[in-house]
Amino acid sequence: MDTSTWGGRHVHDPTVVRDDDGTYWMFSTDARSDGPVRAGVQVRTSRDLVSWTFHGWALDGVPGPAADWSGAPGLWAPDVVRAGEPGAEWRMYYSASTFGSRRSAIGLAVAPHPSGPWTDRGIVVASDHVDGPPGFGHPNAIDANLVTERPGGRQWLVYGSFFGGIYALPVDPATGFVVDPPAPGALRDAPGTLLARRSRRADGAVEGAFVLPRPDGGWALLVSYDSLAGPYHLRAAVGDDVAGPFRDRAGQLMTDGAAGTEGAASGVDPWRIGVPVLASHRLAGGPGLLAPGHASVLTEPGRQLLVHHVRDADAPTEHRVQVRRLVWTHDGWPVISPQPWAGPDREDDDTGGWPADPGALDGTWEVLDVGAMPAKVADGETGTLGEVLDGALAGVGAARPLGAGRFTWGPDDEAAATGWTAVVFPAWDAVRDRATLCLAATDHAGRTVTGTRVDDR
Numbered sequence: 001m002d003t004s005t006w007g008g009r010h011v012h013d014p015t016v017v018r019d020d021d022g023t024y025w026m027f028s029t030d031a032r033s034d035g036p037v038r039a040g041v042q043v044r045t046s047r048d049l050v051s052w053t054f055h056g057w058a059l060d061g062v063p064g065p066a067a068d069w070s071g072a073p074g075l076w077a078p079d080v081v082r083a084g085e086p087g088a089e090w091r092m093y094y095s096a097s098t099f100g101s102r103r104s105a106i107g108l109a110v111a112p113h114p115s116g117p118w119t120d121r122g123i124v125v126a127s128d129h130v131d132g133p134p135g136f137g138h139p140n141a142i143d144a145n146l147v148t149e150r151p152g153g154r155q156w157l158v159y160g161s162f163f164g165g166i167y168a169l170p171v172d173p174a175t176g177f178v179v180d181p182p183a184p185g186a187l188r189d190a191p192g193t194l195l196a197r198r199s200r201r202a203d204g205a206v207e208g209a210f211v212l213p214r215p216d217g218g219w220a221l222l223v224s225y226d227s228l229a230g231p232y233h234l235r236a237a238v239g240d241d242v243a244g245p246f247r248d249r250a251g252q253l254m255t256d257g258a259a260g261t262e263g264a265a266s267g268v269d270p271w272r273i274g275v276p277v278l279a280s281h282r283l284a285g286g287p288g289l290l291a292p293g294h295a296s297v298l299t300e301p302g303r304q305l306l307v308h309h310v311r312d313a314d315a316p317t318e319h320r321v322q323v324r325r326l327v328w329t330h331d332g333w334p335v336i337s338p339q340p341w342a343g344p345d346r347e348d349d350d351t352g353g354w355p356a357d358p359g360a361l362d363g364t365w366e367v368l369d370v371g372a373m374p375a376k377v378a379d380g381e382t383g384t385l386g387e388v389l390d391g392a393l394a395g396v397g398a399a400r401p402l403g404a405g406r407f408t409w410g411p412d413d414e415a416a417a418t419g420w421t422a423v424v425f426p427a428w429d430a431v432r433d434r435a436t437l438c439l440a441a442t443d444h445a446g447r448t449v450t451g452t453r454v455d456d457r
Contacts, residue, residue: 001038003054010042011321013077013143013208015296016049016307017114020086024049024298025114026307026321027058027092030074033317039074041094043114048343049298049305049323058092059109063120066096066107069184070126073098077143077208077294080114083176090114091176093124093144093157102163103129104141105184108176124157124177125169128185138188139164145296146171147211147219147242156242158195161207165197165255166223168211168243193243196223196254202270203227208294211242212304214332221246221254222334223274224293230316231375232291234308235274236334248274249333249446275446276371277336278306278324280313281378283366283452286431288313288377289322297326302349306336313377327440329421330406335440338368338450342428346435354405355424360437361385361396361407365451367439372447382454385439396420410443419444427452 012029019025026044030037040057062072076095083089089110097104105126111118127141139160147156147168155171157178169192170179182190198206208224221237221244237246237254246254257270278295282288295308304326312318323341326334341347348354366380367388381388385396399409399422410419422441429436429452439451 001035003056006044006054008044008052008321010319011044011052012309012319013294014307014309014321015079016298016305016323017080017082017090018298018300019114023047023114025055025080026052027078027080028309028321029076029078030057031319033319037074041075041078041092048345049341050343052321055115058111058116058118059094059120062096063107063109063122065120065122066094066105069105069123070096070101070103071098072096072104079144079146079296081146081148083110083173091146092118093146095142095144097140097142101129102127102138102140103185106141106144106157106159110176121176123184125159125181125187126184127163127187139167139191141187143208143294145210146176148173149242150213156211157192158209158211158242160209162204164191165204166195166206166209166221167192168195169193194255195221195244195246196237196274198225198257198270198273202257210296212297212299212334214238214334215328216332218332219246220332220334222277222295222297223254224295225271225274226374228291228311230280230291232293233279233371233374234277234293234295234336235371236277237274238332249442249444271374275333275442276374276448277334278308279371279374279378280376281338281368281370281380282313283338283368283380283431284382290316290377292322298323302351303347305341325425325427325438327405327423327425329423329442330402330408331421333421333442335423335442335448336450337425337427337438337440338452339427339436339438340430342430346428348426351404351425354426355437356401356403356405358397358399358401358407360424361399361422361439363453364455365439366454367449367451370448370450380452385451388451429454 010032012031014028040059043055140163145158160166239246290311290313292310325337427438
């Protein structure tokens with residue numbers, strides 16, 4: 001198998017860590033679009049998060065206990081973390097499952113360095129098959145995300161996909177294993193705390209959770225909605241604790257979409273819960289990007305970067321990695337750049353130089369209405385911010401600056417759906433190959449738009 005040309009291709013469900021010498025290590029699902037699976041978790045390296053070199057596989061196939069339980073031919077959605085201070089071991093939580101099955105396992109492997117060698121320590125939690133459609137019953141033991149609270153160091157395993165929803169279980173930081181774990185297959189009786197769930201109307205389609213701290217306290221939950229076939233996209237919610245509850249900007253619980261799953265009318269639209277932050281799109285002159293999602297977040301001094309997979313809209317079986325800047329609104333909501341990360345030489349992390357004058361909102365922008373039609377590849381619309389999107393951003397001329405690229409405009413009433421909050425930041429336009437400004441904004445109802453300034457100012 002010739003992997004020399006893979007680069008960032010064949011990447012699905014990625015996570016990235018940085019070692020002590022500054023090398024970035026990416027771990028991802030065993031998947032490729034042009035041949036059979038080679039099991040063991042794909043590994044890549046980079047110095048700039050733009051160009052990637054295929055490094056090999058972390059493990060020699062599916063570890064025995066996970067293979068015996070799940071029958072999986074490969075491993076999915078690894079989450080890699082450091083157990084403590086520099087010098088501590090690295091831990092990788094991997095998932096063993098087959099598509100559509102709930103007989104799955106999350107296992108733990110450890111290594112002294114991201115390069116390995118990785119040693120399997122066995123199954124952390126496992127789920128068993130039960131009859132019933134997606135969105136019902138107990139969770140599926142895949143898509144692990146280890147979350148550490150600071151200060152204190154308390155840890156949680158956030159996990160789950162489609163079947164049953166997203167849950168959190170407490171973890172022993174000393175061992176990396178779940179505290180008082182249920183017996184294999186007994187997650188139906190002790191699944192942990194429910195964070196998010198969707199109904200039969202949406203096929204229970206929520207997965208790939210990642211929980212990260214908000215700048216001023218509390219937590220944000222990122223999840224992927226819908227099918228990998230096209231409408232797959234990323235949504236956010238926030239809460240005071242890792243174990244929830246998590247709500248969107250309209251105040252809806254991320255579990256509200258599960259109401260009425262037994263056929264009763266819930267009155268809650270499962271496609272209107274959560275704040276969309278990244279969806280399929282095509283910028284003018286650029287490629288069509290389909291089904292972005294299953295994201296993780298790399299946090300470094302001065303910046304946070306969303307790492308996710310995306311498919312080629314013109315060749316949907318092709319998948320690859322993308323990295324984008326994640327920024328926070330003044331009131332603590334995560335929003336995502338419409339442009340891919342261009343590397344440290346082209347990006348500006350110095351927030352002291354980010355726009356502070358509302359005049360930065362003037363000019364011509366190419367704007368995306370994120371998640372308005374997640375089943376389609378949305379095209380950008382070009383114009384002034386007051387013109388695009390049928391006046392959705394009208395009133396931008398009265399924007400109030402809040403420092404470090406943060407702006408708000410519209411009614412002061414926090415309950416008003418017409419009030420907007422935005423972050424404007426320097427970026428690199430990948431289509432026009434030049435420096436520019438980007439914008440990411442959301443209103444109090446959870447509508448999100450992103451924009452790239454395309455004039456010559």
